[in-house]
Amino acid sequence: xxxxxxxxxxxxxxxxxxxxxxxxxxxxxxxxxxxxxxxxxxxxxxxxxxxxxxxxxxxxxxxxxxxxxxxxxxxxxxxxxxxxxxxxxxxxxxxxxxxxxxxxxxxxxxxxxxxxxxxxxxxxxxxxxxxxxxxxxxxxxxxxxxxxxxxxxxxxxxxxxxxxxxxxxxxxxxxxxxxxxxxxxxxxxxxxxxxxxxxxxxxxxxxxxxxxxxxxxxxxxxxxxxxxxxxxxxxxxxxxxxxxxxxxxxxxxxxxxxxxxxxxxxxxxxxxxxxxxxxxxxxxxxxxxxxxx
Amino acid sequence: xxxxxxxxxxxxxxxxxxxxxxxxxxxxxxxxxxxxxxxxxxxxxxxxxxxxxxxxxxxxxxxxxxxxxxxxxxxxxxxxxxxxxxxxxxxxxxxxxxxxxxxxxxxxxxxxxxxxxxxxxxxxxxxxxxxxxxxxxxxxxxxxxxxxxxxxxxxxxxxxxxxxxxxxxxxxxxxxxxxxxxxxxxxxxxxxxxxx
Numbered sequence: 214x215x216x217x218x219x220x221x222x223x224x225x226x227x228x229x230x231x232x233x234x235x236x237x238x239x240x241x242x243x244x245x246x247x248x249x250x251x252x253x254x255x256x257x258x259x260x261x262x263x264x265x266x267x268x269x270x271x272x273x274x275x276x277x278x279x280x281x282x283x284x285x286x287x288x289x290x291x292x293x294x295x296x297x298x299x300x301x302x303x304x305x306x307x308x309x310x311x312x313x314x315x316x317x318x319x320x321x322x323x324x325x326x327x328x329x330x331x332x333x334x335x336x337x338x339x340x341x342x343x344x345x346x347x348x349x350x351x352x353x354x355x356x357x358x359x360x361x362x363x364x365x366x367x368x369x370x371x372x373x374x375x376x377x378x379x380x381x382x383x384x385x386x387x388x389x390x391x392x393x394x395x396x397x398x399x400x401x402x403x404x405x406x407x408x409x410x411x412x413x414x415x416x417x418x419x420x421x422x423x424x425x426x427x428x429x430x431x432x433x434x435x436x437x438x439x440x441x442x443x444x445x446x447x448x449x450x451x452x453x454x455x456x457x458x459x460x461x462x463x464x465x466x467x468x469x470x471x472x473x474x475x476x477x478x479x480x481x482x483x484x485x486x487x488x489x490x491x492x493x494x495x496x497x498x499x500x501x502x503x504x505x506x
Numbered sequence: 507x508x509x510x511x512x513x514x515x516x517x518x519x520x521x522x523x524x525x526x527x528x529x530x531x532x533x534x535x536x537x538x539x540x541x542x543x544x545x546x547x548x549x550x551x552x553x554x555x556x557x558x559x560x561x562x563x564x565x566x567x568x569x570x571x572x573x574x575x576x577x578x579x580x581x582x583x584x585x586x587x588x589x590x591x592x593x594x595x596x597x598x599x600x601x602x603x604x605x606x607x608x609x610x611x612x613x614x615x616x617x618x619x620x621x622x623x624x625x626x627x628x629x630x631x632x633x634x635x636x637x638x639x640x641x642x643x644x645x646x647x648x649x650x651x652x653x654x655x656x657x658x659x660x661x662x663x664x665x666x667x668x669x670x671x672x673x674x675x676x677x678x679x680x681x682x683x684x685x686x687x688x689x690x691x692x693x694x695x696x697x698x699x700x701x702x
Contacts, residue, residue: 221520230566233527234601237564238626240534241682241695243649247626271531273524330532358622390649390697392678412652414535429535429650429697 222269222302228252232270232425236416239427244389245357246340246424254420261294262420264317264336271332271416272298272315277305279313284321284462284479291319308482320383322404324461324483327413329430335398337419340426342386342396362394365437373442382447388435395426402436403446403462409434453478454496456487511584514548516562522546523563530560530684534693538646538655540638541691550580556686557604557632558584565591565602572600572617572629574609603631603681611663614673617681625678628696636661638687648698657692659685670700 220226228250235249254262272278278298282290286308294317295306307313310325317334327333343353346364356362365386372380385402389395397408398417408415408428415428428434438444452459454475461483463476475496478484516522526543533541549558552575565571567590573582581604582593594600597616620628641660644667647653663669673680673696680696694700 221524226520226523227566229527230523230564231568233531234564234569235626236531237534237630237682238628240531240650241697242625242678243697245625245678248624271524271528273528274521354623410652414531427535431652432649 219301221274222272222298223255224252224266224269228266229270232266235425236267236270236427239416239425240414240429242393243428243432244387244393244395244426246419246426248423249425251420251423256293256297258421259338260290261317261319261336263418263422263425264319264334264420265294265297265418266420267334267416267418267425268294268298268315268317269302271334272302272304274302274304276314277307277312279307279310279316279482280318281316281321281323281480281482282319283464284323285481287481309486310480310482320399320401321462321479322400322407324458324478324480325486326407327411329412331413333411333413333415335400335415335417337396337398337417337422337424339384340396340398340417340419340422340424342384342394357393360392362388362437365394366439369437369439369442373439379438379442379444385444386437388437389428390433391435394437397434401447401462402444405434405436405444406446449476451476452494453484453487454494456484456492457494458483458487458492508550508580508583510550511580511587514550514558514584515588516546516559519562522559526559526563530563530691530693533684533691534650534682534695536650537648537694537698538651538657538692541693543689543691545689549584552577552606552634553581553584553604554634554686555689556691557634559689560632560684560686560691561585561591561602561604562588565589567591569601570594570596570599572597572603574604575606578604600629603629605631605633607634607636607661609633609663611665611669614669614681619673619676619679619681622679625680628679629681631681631683633663633683633685635659635685635687638685638690638692642702645701646694646698647701650695650697659687659692667700667702670694670698674699 235247280291280295282288310323384399436444529541543559547558617629637660646655683694685692
């Protein structure tokens, strides 16, 4: 008899227990960063070692896993992590948002609204929203303890003083249930409103920084702003060039060296689903029928 | 040493602990929902099956466990054999507190509630009840709950609501409670607001 070279979903059971305890405390204190004994994973820091450890600790044999990187299912990071769990846990994988039970994400929230029972696992590079304002961990910890968040409002104010508007466009700080200020990971601020009162459980894992935090479903998430400069999200002047979607987050794609460019959905699953449903954007060759219409 | 301390562990530790954890995680993320952890673990009396399953899933040498009541030697030996967790006589040092039915809630302030720097360094209390349904209705609100949820556990300690309200008022400090009965569990994290 040959024994498997590693445990189900790669991590050993003691590590999973430690991470599971951290997840439960993170759920009990939404937005608070729970320290955990992050392990070395078979991938470099910055490739989602935190998210992978969270996913490995919650994943069961019946789960269906989706992994996205900047909204796309087909980029290196997403493909690698999906293959990692297909191999180490033997779980089913999918690219369909609606069909997944666990979605690990790097820097986007899917356009398709999440449902109750789904779990969104974020890969987080720098979990501390105050880090660039105060480099000392001992100090930021006291600041969270005392709810001393003036500095981050000053940072947003400096944006206004310099640019006339809040120029922070990603990793836009949010306040959870009126208590902890949290870094939503580098998602575009476009996605911030989707975090609020989501029916899905949201877990955040930072491997290098050794922190786990969480948002239970139906949790109050407020993007920081000012009365005279309210929070607002990016707007795009044109629809997706491939699927004609509006109200979604678009990526700019350079198409030639003469200034040609097109804007397409960042969420590849959303875009492909719409195209399969017959939606065609202005970037695609138009059919006779649509020309006539 | 009793023979039953060697029995009652998970038959399939990797997958059973994953299933129990997911059930407990979902219950914590949605306070007020009753999770059935399944008949997967048996600890010596009076520890209910759900408490046994939670301990097997989450306790190990990193988590001191505190038992309430005099008759806990067998349960403590069972836990030590199956998980390697140490039983502590010091309630303030416990990660998990295994309470008795009819526990005096006014004594719960002895458990760790974390510090302003580290509110996560707090105890999880496992409270056995006569039933998780069929008692007086309590209204819950807070993170994880869409609007309001109603629970009706039977056999709550006398000061339970006052103690839980005081616990809520210390947020983000506080302990987290899991109500258990048989194989069922209902999580009440510190964020939950309880009203009669």
